[in-house]
Amino acid sequence: xxxxxxxxxxxLAAGVDAETVLRVEDLxxxxxxxxxxxxxxxxxxxxxxxxxLGPNGAGKTTTLEVLEGFRRRSxxxxxxxxSDPEHGDEAWRARLGVVLQSWRDHGAWKVRDLLHHFGRFxxxxxxxxxxxxxxxxxxxxxxGLTEHAGQRIKHLSGGQRRRLDVAIGVVGRPEILFLDEPxxxxxxxxxxxxxxxLFRLVDEEDATILLTTHDLDEAAKxxxxxxxxxxxxxxxxxxxxxxxxxxAGDSEVTWTVxxxxxxHGTDAPARHIAELYAVHGDGITDLKVTRTSxxxxxxxxxxxxxxxxxxxxxxxxxxxNR
Numbered sequence: 001x002x003x004x005x006x007x008x009x010x011x012l013a014a015g016v017d018a019e020t021v022l023r024v025e026d027l028x029x030x031x032x033x034x035x036x037x038x039x040x041x042x043x044x045x046x047x048x049x050x051x052x053l054g055p056n057g058a059g060k061t062t063t064l065e066v067l068e069g070f071r072r073r074s075x076x077x078x079x080x081x082x083s084d085p086e087h088g089d090e091a092w093r094a095r096l097g098v099v100l101q102s103w104r105d106h107g108a109w110k111v112r113d114l115l116h117h118f119g120r121f122x123x124x125x126x127x128x129x130x131x132x133x134x135x136x137x138x139x140x141x142x143x144g145l146t147e148h149a150g151q152r153i154k155h156l157s158g159g160q161r162r163r164l165d166v167a168i169g170v171v172g173r174p175e176i177l178f179l180d181e182p183x184x185x186x187x188x189x190x191x192x193x194x195x196x197x198l199f200r201l202v203d204e205e206d207a208t209i210l211l212t213t214h215d216l217d218e219a220a221k222x223x224x225x226x227x228x229x230x231x232x233x234x235x236x237x238x239x240x241x242x243x244x245x246x247x248a249g250d251s252e253v254t255w256t257v258x259x260x261x262x263x264h265g266t267d268a269p270a271r272h273i274a275e276l277y278a279v280h281g282d283g284i285t286d287l288k289v290t291r292t293s294x295x296x297x298x299x300x301x302x303x304x305x306x307x308x309x310x311x312x313x314x315x316x317x318x319x320x321n322r
Contacts, residue, residue: 021080022042026039027040027077037074041234047206050208050225051227052227058232060180067085069086080092091125097169097171097178099165100180111150166182170201173205176209220294255284255285261286
């Protein structure tokens with residue numbers, strides 16, 4: 001597991017700050033008497049990939065909908081590209097890309113025609129620095145839909161429709177891209193192609209990406225920063241490696257000697273391996289070290305949340321695993 005090498009992560013490593021393009025302060029959202037969001041604070045910088053993780057009902061989709069301007073918040077301050085999403089005009093919206101969990105059906109349209117149609121909305125907001133929209137056929141190739149360009153959408157598979165959703169979301173060369181479960185229904189090859197597209201948007205176009213996913217391997221691969229939501233609040237935040245380090249679980253070392261498999265937990269795997277080789281030398285085979293993963297962090301948070309302790313401080317994650 002490791003943080004992706006994007007322009008943003010390289011800037012952070014060099015100590016260079018980037019422009020803040022999104023700022024949220026004390027975001028709250030009520031549905032009747034139920035408080036779904038209980039004071040979210042969030043910033044995102046240009047060229048950063050942020051993933052929101054959490055159980056169903058944690059408020060991930062609601063948070064994105066408020067930032068996209070699709071849902072009016074109950075209270076709090078929200079600034080996205082210099083505007084309050086509740087009052088964003090068409091020029092502001094042209095700077096965003098949105099991939100919802102599901103779109104309304106355009107089944108009678110042909111794939112290329114629909115993508116071209118959406119792209120035309122962005123053309124008036126083209127700039128020399130960011131020409132809009134993407135070329136339709138180039139984008140179809142990027143998402144693997146070239147051979148389906150003339151097909152009616154109602155005849156696409158679920159995964160193919162999802163690829164089209166993604167293409168529509170990025171056709172306007174967004175400065176901020178919101179993705180809600182974007183790879184649901186993707187096969188492994190399509191998922192890899194999609195990940196490559198996201199890295200291209202960040203590295204070549206300096207886009208900022210906020211996404212939700214239940215795929216923890218995807219979150220670990222893509223994210224500069226991960227936010228864990230539970231009980232209406234952010235309970236942990238950091239890079240995948242930082243979050244894994246906050247869980248003080250031992251590394252697991254497994255090895256085989258004389259056909260017998262051994263397993264040992266240790267907080268100093270390098271030292272333990274050196275001791276093993278001092279004793280067994282080349283007799284050791286199938287050596288493997290398994291470190292704390294983002295999944296371990298997530299499951300720790302979920303256990304705490306389901307036990308009724310929704311207010312989990314990041315430091316408490318360490319104590320949970322001792």
